[in-house]
Amino acid sequence: MSLQNPVFIPGPTNMPDAIRQACDMATIDHRSSLFGTLLHPVLNGVARILKSETAEVFIFPSTGTGGWETALTNTLSAGDTVLAARNGMFSHRWIDMCQRHGLQVQIIETPWGEGISAAAYEEALRADKDHRIKAVLATHNETATGVKSDIAAIRAAMNAANHPALLFVDGVSSIGSMEFQMDGWGVDVAVTGSQKGFMLPAGLAITGFSPKAMAAVEAATLPRTFFDIRDMQKGYAANAYPYTPPVGLIRGLKTAIDMLEDEGLDAVFARHTRIATGVRHAVAAWGLELCATSPDVYSDTVSAIRTPEGFDATRIVTHAAEAYGMAFGVGLGDVAGKVFRIGHLGSLTDAMMLSGLGIAEMAMVDLGLDITLGSGVAAAQEFYRKGS
Numbered sequence: 001m002s003l004q005n006p007v008f009i010p011g012p013t014n015m016p017d018a019i020r021q022a023c024d025m026a027t028i029d030h031r032s033s034l035f036g037t038l039l040h041p042v043l044n045g046v047a048r049i050l051k052s053e054t055a056e057v058f059i060f061p062s063t064g065t066g067g068w069e070t071a072l073t074n075t076l077s078a079g080d081t082v083l084a085a086r087n088g089m090f091s092h093r094w095i096d097m098c099q100r101h102g103l104q105v106q107i108i109e110t111p112w113g114e115g116i117s118a119a120a121y122e123e124a125l126r127a128d129k130d131h132r133i134k135a136v137l138a139t140h141n142e143t144a145t146g147v148k149s150d151i152a153a154i155r156a157a158m159n160a161a162n163h164p165a166l167l168f169v170d171g172v173s174s175i176g177s178m179e180f181q182m183d184g185w186g187v188d189v190a191v192t193g194s195q196k197g198f199m200l201p202a203g204l205a206i207t208g209f210s211p212k213a214m215a216a217v218e219a220a221t222l223p224r225t226f227f228d229i230r231d232m233q234k235g236y237a238a239n240a241y242p243y244t245p246p247v248g249l250i251r252g253l254k255t256a257i258d259m260l261e262d263e264g265l266d267a268v269f270a271r272h273t274r275i276a277t278g279v280r281h282a283v284a285a286w287g288l289e290l291c292a293t294s295p296d297v298y299s300d301t302v303s304a305i306r307t308p309e310g311f312d313a314t315r316i317v318t319h320a321a322e323a324y325g326m327a328f329g330v331g332l333g334d335v336a337g338k339v340f341r342i343g344h345l346g347s348l349t350d351a352m353m354l355s356g357l358g359i360a361e362m363a364m365v366d367l368g369l370d371i372t373l374g375s376g377v378a379a380a381q382e383f384y385r386k387g388s
């Protein structure tokens, strides 16, 4: 693997030099007002990225998975029911976590490649007359299949059913890269990590809790210690953590927020849409299909690309790494061997993307797929040169 080439895995993403440098700092006292001058602007900055005026932000030394656990254990009790669609590996893992915590999961099985059906959620919520469902889970962007779901539609379904459940959204591979509106969509707990849209190394679970989610914390009885947001709240009030915070990562997160805001969130989202659209033009030129079944669910941060029947898609990833030192994502779970993934989120330019598409098609041609060298690159070039 080359350390010069950009990566095209859907996280961890490429790290801008400014962010790497911000993480590299001398030791400071992590229980001091100096730490507070780092921490509080970061908490406020995350709330702005989440588009929330009211969320309380909690950042743990962990990863996105720890963010899932933070959402569940701080608001729910053993035996509670949650509603969740399973349409890929990440929604599957969150469901598995719920079950391991003793929650009842009402699962809406959804074909991998499709988005969450707001209509199916509405039906389930209308049928739940006694309000046993305490939380509705939604994976905004299924990184395994390259499928985004319409969170506003899910909120509308919850309102139409007049159901009081909390709405938990996994935005690990969307927040900071695709439109996300915590307040606008009525999200109660938003979850992300440091190593995707925020362009940092892995190591932070980043969560936002709405006032309604905060109101559920005292009554929740699931065991929690490391992820207890009440301890974190007390810590923050004293410019500290309940334990030792990853100060360098928090400093890097400040730089990441500054970079996203300097570019402008709308411009960041438009850049992701443009780069992703170029990738989709390339995929079409290769004569291949996306795992995502329709344009309304196409993800702007990752494309999962189906390879011809009988061909092991993982070979493309292995060969691209070995022959060209470039990283793509393998298929996960039900689509392992059937798709390979091109991650296109975070710190990325048209020029970087063209290099990724060029290597992807070289790898596919090397492996005997019926693809013309340059075809995908040319299709993306045509799109990028027009600028939108």
Ligand SMILES: *Cc1c(COP(=O)(O)O)cnc(C)c1O
Pocket (backbone or CB within 6 Å): 011, 063, 064, 065, 066, 090, 139, 141, 142, 143, 170, 171, 172, 173, 193, 202
């Ligand atoms: C990456 C990812 C996760 C898991 O995050 P980790 O940081 O690896 O724990 C969860 N959900 C989605 C949608 C992801 O893309």
